[in-house]
Amino acid sequence: MRKPSLFTICFVIFVASWIFLRYIVGSLISVPIPNSVIVMYMALILIAILVHISVEDSRLSEFLRPIIETLVDENKKVRRIVLVVLIPLFMLGYTYTNIAQKASPPGDPRDAHPSPPLELTYKDEVIEDVENPYRHLEKDNPEEFKSHVENGRRVYYDNCFYCHGDHLDGQGHFANALNPLPANFQDPGIIPNFQESFFFWRISKGGPGLPKEGTPWNSAMPIWEDHLDKEEIWDVILFLSEYTGYSYREVGH
Amino acid sequence: MRTSIFVLSIIIFLLFSVISISYAQDAPEVSEQGKEVYEESCAHCHGVEGRGDGSAAENLLPRPRDFTRGLYKIRSTESGQLPTDKDLFDIITIGMPGSSMPGWETSLSADDRWEVVSYIKTFYEGFKENETPPKQISLDGKIPYSEESVEIGKFFYTQFACFECHGNAGRGDGTSAPTLQDEWGFKSWPANLTENWNFRGGSSTEDIYKRFIGGIAGSAMPMFEDASFGLSVEQAQRYAQLENKVEMTDAEDEEFNQLDENMGNAYDILDMMTEGIANDEQKQKHAEAMKVFQEKSWHIANYVKSLAPEKRPEPAIGKNVLRSQYTVDTLPTIDDAVWDTLEASYFPLVGQIIVEPRQFNPTIDSVNVKSFYNDTEVAFLFIWDDRTNNTEEQETEDFGKTFVDAIAIQFPVKVPQDPTAPKPYFLWGGKKAVYLWQWKASAVNSVTELTAKGITNAEIQEVQGDIQAESKYTDGQYRLWVKRALKTDDKKDLQIEQGVFVPIAFSVWDGANGDIDTKRVISSWYSFVLEPVPSSRRFIYPPLVALLSLGILVGLRGFVQRRNT
Numbered sequence: 001m002r003k004p005s006l007f008t009i010c011f012v013i014f015v016a017s018w019i020f021l022r023y024i025v026g027s028l029i030s031v032p033i034p035n036s037v038i039v040m041y042m043a044l045i046l047i048a049i050l051v052h053i054s055v056e057d058s059r060l061s062e063f064l065r066p067i068i069e070t071l072v073d074e075n076k077k078v079r080r081i082v083l084v085v086l087i088p089l090f091m092l093g094y095t096y097t098n099i100a101q102k103a104s105p106p107g108d109p110r111d112a113h114p115s116p117p118l119e120l121t122y123k124d125e126v127i128e129d130v131e132n133p134y135r136h137l138e139k140d141n142p143e144e145f146k147s148h149v150e151n152g153r154r155v156y157y158d159n160c161f162y163c164h165g166d167h168l169d170g171q172g173h174f175a176n177a178l179n180p181l182p183a184n185f186q187d188p189g190i191i192p193n194f195q196e197s198f199f200f201w202r203i204s205k206g207g208p209g210l211p212k213e214g215t216p217w218n219s220a221m222p223i224w225e226d227h228l229d230k231e232e233i234w235d236v237i238l239f240l241s242e243y244t245g246y247s248y249r250e251v252g253h
Numbered sequence: 254m255r256t257s258i259f260v261l262s263i264i265i266f267l268l269f270s271v272i273s274i275s276y277a278q279d280a281p282e283v284s285e286q287g288k289e290v291y292e293e294s295c296a297h298c299h300g301v302e303g304r305g306d307g308s309a310a311e312n313l314l315p316r317p318r319d320f321t322r323g324l325y326k327i328r329s330t331e332s333g334q335l336p337t338d339k340d341l342f343d344i345i346t347i348g349m350p351g352s353s354m355p356g357w358e359t360s361l362s363a364d365d366r367w368e369v370v371s372y373i374k375t376f377y378e379g380f381k382e383n384e385t386p387p388k389q390i391s392l393d394g395k396i397p398y399s400e401e402s403v404e405i406g407k408f409f410y411t412q413f414a415c416f417e418c419h420g421n422a423g424r425g426d427g428t429s430a431p432t433l434q435d436e437w438g439f440k441s442w443p444a445n446l447t448e449n450w451n452f453r454g455g456s457s458t459e460d461i462y463k464r465f466i467g468g469i470a471g472s473a474m475p476m477f478e479d480a481s482f483g484l485s486v487e488q489a490q491r492y493a494q495l496e497n498k499v500e501m502t503d504a505e506d507e508e509f510n511q512l513d514e515n516m517g518n519a520y521d522i523l524d525m526m527t528e529g530i531a532n533d534e535q536k537q538k539h540a541e542a543m544k545v546f547q548e549k550s551w552h553i554a555n556y557v558k559s560l561a562p563e564k565r566p567e568p569a570i571g572k573n574v575l576r577s578q579y580t581v582d583t584l585p586t587i588d589d590a591v592w593d594t595l596e597a598s599y600f601p602l603v604g605q606i607i608v609e610p611r612q613f614n615p616t617i618d619s620v621n622v623k624s625f626y627n628d629t630e631v632a633f634l635f636i637w638d639d640r641t642n643n644t645e646e647q648e649t650e651d652f653g654k655t656f657v658d659a660i661a662i663q664f665p666v667k668v669p670q671d672p673t674a675p676k677p678y679f680l681w682g683g684k685k686a687v688y689l690w691q692w693k694a695s696a697v698n699s700v701t702e703l704t705a706k707g708i709t710n711a712e713i714q715e716v717q718g719d720i721q722a723e724s725k726y727t728d729g730q731y732r733l734w735v736k737r738a739l740k741t742d743d744k745k746d747l748q749i750e751q752g753v754f755v756p757i758a759f760s761v762w763d764g765a766n767g768d769i770d771t772k773r774v775i776s777s778w779y780s781f782v783l784e785p786v787p788s789s790r791r792f793i794y795p796p797l798v799a800l801l802s803l804g805i806l807v808g809l810r811g812f813v814q815r816r817n818t
Contacts, residue, residue, distance in 0.1 A: 049603055064285060072817060073808045092799035105574045105754045105780050106672035121290075156307040157297035162353070162606060162613065167360045168510040179570065183415045196673035210490045217676040217683075218778055224605040 004060065007066045010049045017045050108179060113194070114200045114214040122230050130251055132196040132234050145238075148231075152239025155232045161222070167242055178220050191246035199237045199248070203228075260464060270302040280338040280370040287372030290365045291630035291747060292504050294357070295373075303376035305437075311354050315453075315616035316439050320376035324436060324471035325504025327454035330791050331478030332468045334387040335379060341370045351451025352508040360498055380555040394544065396551040406427045409549050413480045418473065422562040426640040426729025431652045431765055433473040441472050445638055445729070447546045448618055456561070462554040466547075479546040483519025484550060488512055568779075569598035569622070575757070575781035577624035577631055584632040585674055587723045587734035592634055597621035598781075600759055602774040607680060608708050615767040615774045616640065618659070626783050632736040635660060643725045643764030656764035658694040660733060663687050663758040666704070676756055679778045681705040688747045690720065692733055694764070697724045700735055704745050708771050716743050739783075 004012075021041055026032035053063040070076050070083065098153025120127040137145035156164075163171040163182040170184035185191060201209070224233060241247055292301060298317040300306040305319030318325070330337040345366045350358035357366060374380040396402050408671055409424075410416065418433065420426035425444030435441040449456035454464055466773045468476035481489035495501060495509040498608045519542045525531040526539050567573045575598035601619045604612040621635040633742040639658055645792045648654045665677050677685035680706050688705040689711065700722040705711035718741050749755060759776045762768035 011478075019340045068637070068813050068817075071813045080810075084803065087806060088799040088803040091802045092795045094789055095795040095798045099794060100787060101577070103752060103754075104573070105782070109673055123564065154308050155296065157307070158312075162308065162312075162604075166355045167357075171355065173355070174603045174606070177568075177569075177601035177776060179779075212675060213433065215676075217685075220603075220607065220679070220777060238367065 005066050006063045010063065012040075014045060018042060032112065047196050092140065094187075108215060108218065110215045110218070111213040112180065112183075113198075114211050116198055117211075120197050120201055122200075122204050122233075127197075127200070129194065130197040132200075132237060134231075134234055134238060135196070148235045149238050149242045151232070152235035152237070152242075155228065155236040156239050159224070159227065160236065168240065179217060180215075181236050182221075184245075185240050185244050188246065191225065191241055191244060191248055194249055195251055196234075196237050196248045197251075199240070200233055203236070261562070263667070278750060280342070280367050280374065283371045284368055286365070287368035287370075290361065290369050291372045294361065295369065298353070299373075299393055303373060309353075311738075312613035313439065315352050315435075316437065317354070319437065320373045321472070322436065322651055323379045326469045326471060327464075328387075328467050328470070329389050329463055330387040330467060331390055332466075332470075334467075337387055337389065338367075338370050338374075338683050341373065342366055344484075345369060347455070349453040350455070350707060352453055352586075354735065365641055390463050390734045392546075394461070394547055395459070395462075396548065396549065396555065398458060399553050402552050402555040403559045405486055405490075406552035406554070406559075407551075408478075408493070409553050410556050412489065412493060412610055413477065413549075413553065415553070419446055420640075420729045423447055423731070424556070424638050424640065424729030426638075429783065430640050433475070436471040442616060442640060443473070445618070445640070446557050446560045449558075449617065450565035450567075456558075458551075458554045458558050462550055465553070466804060467549060475663055477546075479542075479548060479549065481516065481549075482523070482546065483516045483542045484512060486552070487544055488515070489549070492516075524801060525757075529798040556787035566599035566619075566621075569781075570779065573598060574754075575624060575779070576784040577626045577633075578784055579786045580625050580627050582625055582627065584665075584736055587634070587725065587732060591625075592623055595625075597623050597636065600776050600779060602759065602776050603678070605708075605760075605771060605773050605775045608771045612768060612772045612774060614766070616763045617761050617774045618777075622781075624781065625751075626751075627740065630736055630738050631783065632734065633662075635662065636730065636733070637761060638730050639726075639761075639763050639765075640729055641763075641765040643692065644697075647685045652765065652787040654767070656762065656767065656769040658731070659692060659762040660731070661689050661691040661703070661760040662735075663689050663705075665747060665756050666747060668747070668750075668753055668755050678707075679710040679758055681711060681760070684709055686745075688745065690735060692722060692724065692735075694724075694726070694731075698722055702746065714743070714745055718746060747781060749782045754780040754782045756779050777790040 014076065018038070021033055021038045033159040038184040053059050070079055120130065134148045137148065152198040156168075161172055162174045162187065164170055165175065165176065165182070168185040169185075170182040172182060175182050183190060202221070204223070204225040208216050208223055210216035210219060226237075237248075256410050262322060263687050269377065279483055292297075296307055298305075298307040298309050298313065299320065300310070300317075305317045307317060309554050323335060325340070327335040327349065328334065330336055330340070330650070344354070345361070346356055346358050346363075350352050353671065361369070366717045368809075416427055418425070418427040420430070420443075425443040427443060444452060454460050454469075464474065465477045468474055477592065481492060492509070492512045495505055497514075498505065501509060504519070519538070522531060522535045522539050522542075525535060526540035534764050569575050578595060599621055601616065601621055602617055604615040606613060615635060617639060619642050620635055631787040637660065641655075641658075643655050643658045643701060646654075646656050663681065665682075666686045669676050675685065677683060677687045681687055682687070683705070686704050686706050690700045691703050692700045700719055700720050702714040702720065704709045704714055719738065721736040722734065724731060726732075746757065752781045756778045757780060758778050760773050761775075762773045768774070
């Protein structure tokens, strides 16, 4: 087999890089790379190729040789005709699909975990504790702590599991119709990143209590201070960490 | 010699491993571990004592299984039999779609699930007494899915009177549907066969077949009985054909009587079989009749399979967003065939559990929407399944208290200008108002305009605009057609512009399910757009670009040629 020409090598590298960025990286990190980033990378790769071939005159002419041959050589006629038909056809299709593309609906930029207000309240009452008032029982009185967790379990299955699910994974039987989806407490990025007081705020004020960047108009999370008392909310917070095995971020960290 | 001993020992070893695998199919001895897992993961719905009365049970329909009665819905075993251990294990593993029972594969190890199987069996004495394994339904003689089989299945669907509960089109809207209760006296709706993603025991043809060969224990779904027992598929069809004839010729009369007699004989043999006095020939005949019955059942299974789409439709977001299509003509009316050319956008619905009174047990799964618009008006077709047509508030002995079916379509009064701009609260607005079209089954051809600033804070607009509406209820399905001008003079109305994405949301009430006021099913915000008429530029620019690239190629060739010479 003949050694591939410099042009073929460059062409293959260019196309392979694009496929790698567009499809392979996207599926590896499960989020596709934005088009603008791909264009940037591709521009860099193109520049690298151009630099490579233009360092020496001989390399440049080796690179250009197959192009020139295709354009003028008599025995490359078939290839020439095929390309003269294919390239304009490709351009036709490409521009058409770009122009005929349908408008896409606006995205909903939403901060799922916005900053809580400076003051923690339950209804209108200011809560001074930033720590769970029953957390200390874990060391001081394990029996009583257990009964709080059990009460939290009851609260959870009476109120929360419809959306947040039996497994606390946000896949309750009501979840599929909701947008945004209910929080997944099994996600390692949820419980360990927030203090218990943050959870107390999110539960008691619900969706409507979110600041603007949390798109309060979209969230189906009820205002639980209307249905649950303070102890029930703190207890269900204990239950969430007991069930999942994750610890909340500690105060001061 | 040595090698043969070696081979033999390998064979023996393999045999033993096969045997031990099949032993592993059975649940282990009851252990403390099973009890622990049960109390940790199951008891809050199924109750500590397995009575299906955990603290969450009250708000669930279907109710969590009561394990003390030994009635299990989803089994691979014949009617009246207990489930196999594997059946119980599978339900725990996969869960029951359309109910609140999730699959536990991700959160319990296989070991734990087997332990739980052993433990829940202790709640019912019958499992101990039963030494012989339950009789499993044979899946032999499966008839592959085909158009022809679906047609035959449709015939038997009618002949076996499936429609009495499941309705003519399979939407669970049969005449007896509203009266059905389960063994525990709880409301039990027949399955909507067009939504097979909600089938508790799975939606494969085999699953469906097992459900009616074995029945769904504790529910109103009985074990099937062959309504034309002893007749072949063709004979049964002929029998029905003759039965419906107003006048029969003598030959036909004789044929009919012959078929009738065949059936009678088959039933007589059945009686003898149950009494245990049938001879070998009769046993043979009975086995044949049963085989034909199974054949008919496979046809019905194929028919039921044909009623639903392959999978649950994708919700109307992203590429599935609701796009109203432009037409230059007048907009289609409710029965226009042109609606069939559009694919519906699917909006899943969920019980409203935010504001009291709440709906924890919704009966309406979704609403499907299609839309056309022209230069001045827009028309929508809203389609949703509801098993009963409740046109007025009623209180009857059979059905209890029922309310009026209704739907409300919600838009913001003002379309947010950019994606970050606030929308009204999705549940009928708040500080920002929403604009609503409310339709009720008590006034089928009118829609009322409302303005709401909260779910309990809606008022009828003083100026009712010119909105045309028409609705029909057929075979368990509502179709509501609404038409309005794109622009109105009323400041409280939504103004609709081409190419602008407009938020849209739904509330639906099923009167037979006790839905009224805040008790309803809802959706979150979605959006729709009047799809802009495709620009004519798409016919101009692409050919230009193609020509240009051709020109460049030719020019390049010319350039190179000149340089070479």
